[in-house]
Amino acid sequence: MQFEKITPPADGQAITVSRSGKLQVPDRPVIPMMDGDGIGPDISRATRRVIDAAVEKYFTGQKKIIWFSVYAGEGALTKYTDILPADTLNAIKQYIVALKGPLTTPVGGGFRSLNVTLRQELDLYACVRPVRYFRGVGSPVKKPQLVDFVIYRENTEDVYAGIEWEKGTPEAQKVIEFLKTQMGVGKKLRDDAGVGIKPISETGSKRLVRHAIRYAMKHKRKRITLVHKGNIMKYTEGAFRNWGYEVARDEFGDETITESDVTKNHGGVVPKGKIVINDRIADSMFQQILLRPDEYDVLATPNLNGDYLSDASAAMVGGLGMAPGANMGDVYALFEATHGSAPKYANQDKVNPCSVLLSGVMMLEYMGWTKPAKAIVKAIQGAIKAKRVTYDLARQMKGGVEVKCSEFAEEIVKHLP
Numbered sequence: 001m002q003f004e005k006i007t008p009p010a011d012g013q014a015i016t017v018s019r020s021g022k023l024q025v026p027d028r029p030v031i032p033m034m035d036g037d038g039i040g041p042d043i044s045r046a047t048r049r050v051i052d053a054a055v056e057k058y059f060t061g062q063k064k065i066i067w068f069s070v071y072a073g074e075g076a077l078t079k080y081t082d083i084l085p086a087d088t089l090n091a092i093k094q095y096i097v098a099l100k101g102p103l104t105t106p107v108g109g110g111f112r113s114l115n116v117t118l119r120q121e122l123d124l125y126a127c128v129r130p131v132r133y134f135r136g137v138g139s140p141v142k143k144p145q146l147v148d149f150v151i152y153r154e155n156t157e158d159v160y161a162g163i164e165w166e167k168g169t170p171e172a173q174k175v176i177e178f179l180k181t182q183m184g185v186g187k188k189l190r191d192d193a194g195v196g197i198k199p200i201s202e203t204g205s206k207r208l209v210r211h212a213i214r215y216a217m218k219h220k221r222k223r224i225t226l227v228h229k230g231n232i233m234k235y236t237e238g239a240f241r242n243w244g245y246e247v248a249r250d251e252f253g254d255e256t257i258t259e260s261d262v263t264k265n266h267g268g269v270v271p272k273g274k275i276v277i278n279d280r281i282a283d284s285m286f287q288q289i290l291l292r293p294d295e296y297d298v299l300a301t302p303n304l305n306g307d308y309l310s311d312a313s314a315a316m317v318g319g320l321g322m323a324p325g326a327n328m329g330d331v332y333a334l335f336e337a338t339h340g341s342a343p344k345y346a347n348q349d350k351v352n353p354c355s356v357l358l359s360g361v362m363m364l365e366y367m368g369w370t371k372p373a374k375a376i377v378k379a380i381q382g383a384i385k386a387k388r389v390t391y392d393l394a395r396q397m398k399g400g401v402e403v404k405c406s407e408f409a410e411e412i413v414k415h416l417p
């Protein structure tokens with residue numbers, strides 16, 4: 001592939017995906033990396049330092065990530081006129097798996113939303129957010145050590161599809177008129193309403209739940225919970241629930257079992273090796289993550305429920321600096337911090353690199369490089385135990401000593417088991 005203003009490293013190879021969807025990872029995979037804006041360069045540098053050290057240590061030089069700098073966000077404007085240049089999209093398409101720091105969308109008109117464009121262009125339909133607690137991190141809940149689940153949020157549909165009309169516009173009036181005169185919607189629809197559409201499709205729901213089941217199988221998770229508000233929104237959220245159960249039954253019948261089947265036919269004991277599929281109403285799920293987080297493993301959700309749940313869950317385990325994420329589809333996977341570019345801390349070498357670093361850990365797991373991935377998680381735990389951490393963690397910790405972002409990375413490297 002030809003690039004306009006960047007040159008791919010010559011000493012690495014591309015990850016590929018086979019026809020059956022299996023990832024093939026060479027020993028020296030090229031990974032495009034967007035450092036991002038604001039705090040992005042600090043935390044991206046720290047992330048590469050730790051990942052490179054772990055990969056070197058556990059593969060004794062036989063494997064190595066070959067980083068390929070690509071540009072997006074404000075930072076791209078020094079080289080390009082677009083905040084998401086074609087070079088960057090082409091690099092991800094060529095190399096399949098990429099890592100991304102936080103990006104600033106410049107204020108002012110004329111710029112497309114970066115994250116939405118990336119999702120659409122690469123068809124990244126699953127937003128994956130693991131929520132895991134590290135001992136010693138301040139938490140507002142009593143037993144944060146019970147928290148260890150993964151949120152699988154549908155990324156393309158629901159009220160986020162962007163199909164809406166402002167109150168009083170001819171378009172809104174036309175839709176309201178149509179609904180009243182042709183669809184039997186009566187007085188409950190007011191003429192001065194803004195109107196939005198909530199599409200949830202069988203295709204979108206099934207591919208999300210399919211991805212979540214495969215993830216649960218790969219990562220030995222025991223339960224998948226379909227989170228919905230189907231008691232009220234029957235044909236969208238209720239249908240999401242039904243399609244979720246259908247995928248599990250029709251495509252993973254040997255690997256999954258429903259919660260009601262376990263209760264009715266197995267005396268409440270889950271048959272060995274089976275993943276339990278259950279469902280919960282979205283509002284009660286917020287209680288559940290607070291009261292019984294250990295009963296949940298993978299939460300598969302439509303877009304809006306997942307958005308709310310992700311932030312509430314991140315707060316339970318130490319906030320944004322500790323929250324990793326990925327946007328994934330059938331082919332491409334983009335691993336990224338869930339927070340923004342925090343411009344007030346830019347270039348101060350101050351903030352917590354763990355969000356991007358843990359996204360990098362997810363990337364290593366996805367590539368099958370589990371040894372360095374597991375080691376980095378242990379090393380983060382070790383550094384936190386030693387209480388030499390960035391400001392966000394230090395201020396919530398008795399006896400915590402604040403160190404710089406780069407020093408925290410060195411602490412983590414020191415604690416690699």
Ligand code: NAD
Binds near residue numbers: 101321336343351392
């Ligand atoms: P933000 O997430 O950048 O920062 C909010 C606050 O969270 C910061 O002031 C800081 O106190 C804390 N914080 C964030 N990351 C931290 C870290 N790693 N360690 C310690 N503390 C951390 O939110 P914002 O200030 O509203 O947004 C700034 C810019 O980021 C905006 O341009 C926004 O559009 C963009 N943004 C990008 C993404 C993305 O790229 N995925 C996501 C959200 C916001």
